[in-house]
Amino acid sequence: MTGKAKPKKHTAKELAAKVDAATTNRGGGKAGLVDRSGLEKGGHAKLECPLCKVTAPDIKTMQIHHDARHPKIPFDESKLNNLHNTNVAETSSKPKPGVRGSIKK
Numbered sequence: 033m034t035g036k037a038k039p040k041k042h043t044a045k046e047l048a049a050k051v052d053a054a055t056t057n058r059g060g061g062k063a064g065l066v067d068r069s070g071l072e073k074g075g076h077a078k079l080e081c082p083l084c085k086v087t088a089p090d091i092k093t094m095q096i097h098h099d100a101r102h103p104k105i106p107f108d109e110s111k112l113n114n115l116h117n118t119n120v121a122e123t124s125s126k127p128k129p130g131v132r133g134s135i136k137k
Contacts, residue, residue: 077089077115078090078114078115078116079091079094079112079113079114079115080112080113080114080115081094081097081098081101081102081112081113082111082112082113083101083102083105084101084102086101087115091109091112094112095107
């Protein structure tokens with residue numbers, strides 16, 4: 033018969049997942065607002081809709097947005113604003129969005 037041994041309180045996998053969740057920027061909340069808006073460094077949002085200024089990370093997501101929100105206007109990739117080209121990243125000591133980097137462990 034198996035299962036008589038006492039199980040561990042926390043497995044190594046569970047502890048590693050907790051550390052990963054605590055130290056990785058997921059882009060949510062007030063801390064991720066700048067990242068989502070694309071103002072400082074472009075963030076995760078690469079493209080901006082020229083009609084309503086909503087941001088999206090890639091062309092496919094922007095096309096889905098356009099088909100849902102602007103169905104009467106034809107989709108044209110050339111009219112999209114590329115935020116990574118317009119916002120030049122400054123060389124500073126700030127951590128990049130979405131990259132692991134926390135002092136706490």
